[in-house]
Amino acid sequence: MKALKTILFASFIHTSLAAAASVSEQLQRSFIWSADTVQTVVFRKTIHLDRIPVRAEAFVFADSYYALYINGKYVLLGPSRFDPGWPEYDRIDIQPYLAAGDNLFAFLVYGGISNGMRMAHAPGLTFLLQFDDQTYDSNALVRCSGKTRFKQAQSKWEGFIETVDAQRDPGDPLAPAFDDSQWPYARSLPGGQWGSLHERSIPLLSEKEVQAELSCALPSRCKRIHAFFDRNVLLTVEMVVEAAAGITIRIHDFTYITQAGRQTVRMHDSFGIADAELVIEATDSLIFHSVRFFNRTYPLIRLARFSCDDTVLTRLWDQSIYTMEQVTEDGYQDCVWERAEWMGDAATLEWPLTRIAFSGPDSLYSDPRLIRKMIRDISQSADSSGRLKAHHPSDRYDIHWYIEDYACLWVQALRDYYQISGDQTFVQEMWPALTGQMQWFLDHRTASGLVRAREFVIIDNPICYTVCEGATLNAFVYRALLDAALLARCIKDKRRGSLYQQAANDLYRSFNSLVWNPQQQTYNGSTEHPPTWHSALIPLDRGIVPKERRPLVLQGLLDYYQQASQALFTYTHFWLLKLLFSMDTALWDDRTLELIKLRWQKMTARENKGYTVGESFSNERAFHNFGAVPAYFLSRNVLGVDVEWPLKKNGILIKPQLGKLKRAEGVVVTEHGPVTVEWRQEPEFQRWSFLVDLPLKTNATVALPAGSTPSRLLVDGRAVRFRCKNGRAVFSVNGGIHRGWLELKGERVK
Structure with a gap:
């Protein structure tokens, strides 16, 4: 694990500054969009690879949101929230999604969104794909269409309202089998509409599957499914269903209208649930083959x-x-x-x-x-x-x-x-x-x-x-x-x-x-x-x-x-x-x-x-x-764990405040590393017992409540000198695990 004091922020950026600048400049001059005046567009680019590359990365930015699919598999929703004056592009390891032969890169882009995370702005997409010694950017003959199943998203304060009408397409435009030969090529856009692009300054979000108890066993033919979670959660949903054409499925603010047959349904925005329950409803019965839930959050x-x-x-x-x-x-x-x-x-x-x-x-x-x-x-x-x-x-x-x-x-x-x-x-x-x-x-x-x-x-x-x-x-x-x-x-x-x-x-x-x-x-609320x-x-x-x-x-x-x-x-x-x-x-x-x-x-x-x-x-x-x-x-x-300022001193301050609690224990994270403490108030023995586990190369000042004058402090089996200050016995320890007792009122440790 890494302590912050030993790391420069430049080390969090995987590229060198020169390489990052090169990527940023190439992305800046590679913005594209549909020739049609639409706000929702699907872009497709097929690239042939003779072999699976050892290293493969995608650099992507879109205004307002994009979802990247490679060979029909969902990869990522991005970018992170941004002001158009300081856009940040994502850097994605795409090697696990590639195959020898043709590889489809499909981008679903929702533009024109204004909410609590985005500002209304011109839509646009730019990307750069690197495979070992090969490079492709978004200016390289990318097909696009704004007339797919994905309708214009509607803005809402906490995200966007997504409506998908699968009847509008002969197939899934995000899948490799879809025929895009009649689609026009995207047109170039001036990159100056956005501020200089910068590499993403935070990690990519984590998407973890979340389990729920469903109201029926799958596969099942029904119109409604209740999902019961063990607690509230921020969700996005993916389903595989089999249905007749024209059935409407609703999940929160997401609407999907089915085409005939088996199909995958995925919403792209997240939403929170209350009372740990979610209802998925359809206007007619259909077969739910699978329902999966994902939690997309910062990877804490x-x-x-x-x-x-x-x-x-x-x-x-x-x-x-x-x-x-x-x-x-x-x-x-x-x-x-x-x-x-x-x-x-x-x-x-x-x-x-x-x-x-x-x-x-x-x-x-x-x-x-x-x-x-x-x-x-x-x-x-x-x-x-x-x-x-x-x-x-x-x-x-x-x-x-x-x-x-x-x-x-x-x-x-x-x-x-x-x-x-x-x-x-x-x-x-x-x-x-x-x-x-x-x-x-x-x-x-x-x-x-x-x-x-x-x-x-x-x-x-x-x-x-x-x-x-x-x-x-x-x-x-x-x-x-x-x-x-x-x-x-x-x-x-x-x-x-x-x-x-x-x-x-x-x-x-x-x-x-x-x-x-x-x-x-005391003080008035104001002068008035x-x-x-x-x-x-x-x-x-x-x-x-x-x-x-x-x-x-x-x-x-x-x-x-x-x-x-x-x-x-x-x-x-x-x-x-x-x-x-x-x-x-x-x-x-x-x-x-x-x-x-x-x-x-x-x-x-x-x-x-x-x-x-x-x-x-x-x-x-x-x-x-x-x-x-x-x-x-x-x-x-x-x-009771805090750090000593300035951080370069490697100092930790420990001052527990238990009140009448007899026991408190846990871990507190500091920039130097996690600190483990265990506290016991033992009135029957007139003592405090403790364990302190400090990161190596740190030192701690420990101040234990002493009440009346304490008589003896033992740390790791040895008597240790201490001083009394403000009703506390104060002593120092270095990094490592320490156990001890503080005797009160002259009573001996038993």
Whole structure:
């Protein structure tokens, strides 16, 4: 397995820079489309190979979607979501699909789609096929037709609506036996309609078959099949049926009209199911020979584990991690109902949680490629005023197209990514987008020195969407200014570094002068609105509260944390739970765990047969990343594993917070590798027992709760010196497996 600190991102690209540039240039000048004004086209190219090549690759890009079939076999749906200004082509190993003799390469391309992942744009296809020393591109006499069974796809927010009428063709146009001799050749398109093509920056998605219990044994003649899964899942479906002509089959938003005989039916988009059940319906009876289900997601490899003596928390952690696996495709998506990349979701929860739970498919711990791609995706959305969209790529311009908080969280994500990767080149690439957004904030300062724009956080904020000099808005901007100043110093832009630091200092003074409510000893919602839970919680988190005021603001929240929880959304609980765990006492650790169980009780109930967690505490349509908030804290705080900054120190920090739990164990992933911990509170022996398994060449600072003064620490059978700090016994260990005990109150280990 690979630790991030030892790898340059260039090593993730299989081609050399020169070779990649050559491929990109050839693809750029090889765009094709049908001469007809249609948005859905099938392209076919037959290539004769004397033998199966040792190495064979396809480089493909299409706008909006393409499905590649080789010799009638489905290969891939692509490309990854993109802004037309920064398209990325796929690189595919096609050697397993080839045969000696004629080989058919068929591309089904759906153009003109506008949804939460694509932008309306001119359609086009470009490809390059390489077989050992032979090369073919899409300019090489490719047949095409826009008058096949595949009708124009209809856009919908979470994907596209696909309709296939097999009666329109004499056979399957994606199959080798189909006669395309009457089809015209594709015409060339100017590649300048798209930005420069780049090699795909994330791995190809994984497509795994998913098992389901069917309402009838196959083969079976029927009109309806119920498929029952053990949990909710993101699906695409493939079937083999035998039918008379003209029978309509519907699966979710997919419609297929049969031709006479045996035929393969495959949908190309994915969709999510609720309540772990799917219905496949036909207008008349037909024979279902096979029905197969596939789950297409980012190829995360789950390395993390969590279990404790509370079965509710153990189940909730697994539900949350599973939900995160399902909503992570070619972007950090909010949910299966929208499948859009929202910056706030990714920066606050999705990236932090996937960092500590997964590796990438090439054994890259805490794989950062999705967040890197998302940061770039959002940067492409900058408008003439400098604003960055809250989600992108998409053509959505409603009330949520721009969210001030999320623009600040984009800056935070860039800072976090830089601190993990040290990738200065990427920061330089993002710098125009960052400076444009920061200038927008600076331009929206009023004479008071505060930024006037919209409040948000999320819809639980009483003044959400209100244009004002808001507390949460200015707290977010303050932190963004500090992050921008740090990044400026990293790339040696001293002028802007000083500018952003000074602006942050000025905002700090204005905020604490004008938003402070001396009567209630907390912050107002804005200069025009009374205090809210958010106007205390977010400033505390963003670091804009002076040291002398923190106890006052904090106490106001702690006195009413349960009432605050009742008023807050799942998303906002990320900040509340972070605050409560920061108290770092056994009492507050236990209260926080009990609060999680109380608020998430409907999601953890056995009646939740879909298993996934959701956006709402009511658990309606529960399939959203927001519901996964507890998993982050169960791994990060209860198991207690974090990394030491900067990463080059190879340091790991371990500080478990079990509350009244007697046992907690699991694995937390770090950029250095996975860390295994086992914790036992043994009051009958007045001791903590533990196991810590660290990656080699790392070192860890371990801080165990000590309560009263501990008397002795044994590690690997030997007494070890420790120091007491903030109620914890602190000691150090190097890489490897260590077992030990911490004796309390002078009792001897038995």
